[in-house]
Amino acid sequence: MPRKTRTLAPAAALAVAAVLAVPVSPATGAAVTPPAPAAADPAFDFTKPTVAATGLQVPWGLAFLPDGSALISERNSARILQMKPGSAPTEVARLSGVTPSGEGGLLGIAVSPTYEQDGYVYAYYTAASDNRIVRFKLAASPQQEVIFSGIPKNSFHDGGRIHFGPDGMLYAGTGDAGRTANSQNPSTPAGKILRMKPDGTAPADNPTPNSVVYTLGHRNVQGLAWGGGHMYASEFGNNTWDEVNHIEAGDNYGWPNVEGRGGEPTYHDPLAVWSTREASPSGAAVAGDTLYAAALGGRRLWTVPLDGRGGSSGQPTAVLQGTYGRLRTVAVGPDGWLWVMTSNRDGRGQPAQTDDRVIRFPKVAR
Numbered sequence: 238m239p240r241k242t243r244t245l246a247p248a249a250a251l252a253v254a255a256v257l258a259v260p261v262s263p264a265t266g267a268a269v270t271p272p273a274p275a276a277a278d279p280a281f282d283f284t285k286p287t288v289a290a291t292g293l294q295v296p297w298g299l300a301f302l303p304d305g306s307a308l309i310s311e312r313n314s315a316r317i318l319q320m321k322p323g324s325a326p327t328e329v330a331r332l333s334g335v336t337p338s339g340e341g342g343l344l345g346i347a348v349s350p351t352y353e354q355d356g357y358v359y360a361y362y363t364a365a366s367d368n369r370i371v372r373f374k375l376a377a378s379p380q381q382e383v384i385f386s387g388i389p390k391n392s393f394h395d396g397g398r399i400h401f402g403p404d405g406m407l408y409a410g411t412g413d414a415g416r417t418a419n420s421q422n423p424s425t426p427a428g429k430i431l432r433m434k435p436d437g438t439a440p441a442d443n444p445t446p447n448s449v450v451y452t453l454g455h456r457n458v459q460g461l462a463w464g465g466g467h468m469y470a471s472e473f474g475n476n477t478w479d480e481v482n483h484i485e486a487g488d489n490y491g492w493p494n495v496e497g498r499g500g501e502p503t504y505h506d507p508l509a510v511w512s513t514r515e516a517s518p519s520g521a522a523v524a525g526d527t528l529y530a531a532a533l534g535g536r537r538l539w540t541v542p543l544d545g546r547g548g549s550s551g552q553p554t555a556v557l558q559g560t561y562g563r564l565r566t567v568a569v570g571p572d573g574w575l576w577v578m579t580s581n582r583d584g585r586g587q588p589a590q591t592d593d594r595v596i597r598f599p600k601v602a603r
């Protein structure tokens with residue numbers, strides 16, 4: 238089966254639609270009644286949670302150091318905490334210049350793939366005039382080197398996830414910053430997935446010379462994940478369809494001309510969609526042949542079975558529905574467990590808990 242539904246003839250597109258996560262009428266693009274969902278992926282045991290940290294305040298980014306400990310960023314306090322399972326988190330850095338407002342603040346963090354040599358931690362944050370990416374070495378008040386700035390900011394749609402890909406490049410998901418025209422404009426980093434060298438400059442093999450823009454047509458990307466040689470990203474829809482996309486260099490993902498599946502050859506359609514009420518996906522992770530998406534408004538963890546070719550092999554199913562409230566981040570730790578972080582103190586709705594937490598789930602014993 239070809240990987241890209243957007244290039245298929247109508248008959249082939251129909252066959253592809255039959256195996257996509259949410260069946261879509263080829264005539265109207267509307268979702269049709271899905272089949273009964275398959276059993277949840279058994280890779281992690283969601284009946285055996287371990288609460289690894291409590292008392293956090295709007296944690297956002299999660300990254301791991303070579304020693305197996307986790308770094309956690311807090312959006313509004315601009316703190317970075319370090320924790321090992323079983324120990325309370327301790328503050329190891331507080332960034333300067335962070336201007337929390339609405340969805341903005343200290344967002345994603347990443348650890349250099351060559352941390353043992355260079356000691357760099359990366360962060361994406363909302364500053365007074367823009368969103369920017371800095372790198373620094375852990376210290377109470379670290380020296381912050383700005384490696385990329387000028388990402389448009391707003392109270393909403395600031396993107397913010399950063400992650401090193403398997404190619405050693407730093408990827409960043411951005412938002413349209415409340416101006417939908419940004420997403421189709423290749424000259425602004427807003428509404429894009431960016432790919433840059435660790436120093437913030439554009440790699441020579443990016444789709445457009447001297448540009449860090451990797452893909453365009455995104456509304457608000459807060460989840461980046463890799464698995465089986467493919468890259469995936471989750472993004473927030475406007476009021477109809479949230480999306481999980483298979484990310485391929487230079488592709489256009491449609492926003493604001495298309496939300497969800499448009500079936501237009503110009504745009505790369507998502508491999509899974511949800512109603513915004515069910516999802517509002519922020520973080521994403523891949524383990525084995527499953528993509529996990531942490532849902533804020535949907536207050537659940539979505540699991541999407543992947544076909545290994547950039548598509549979905551079946552119906553997404555949800556776990557942890559309503560169990561921990563709003564979920565911001567999901568990651569596979571170096572311990573092989575699945576780590577989930579809540580976002581119940583960000584002023585959106587009634588929290589399931591009075592604090593924010595990190596919860597870990599073990600692999601299923603086989």
Ligand SMILES: [Ca+2]
Nearest residue numbers: 490491492497
């Ligand atoms: Ca799209």
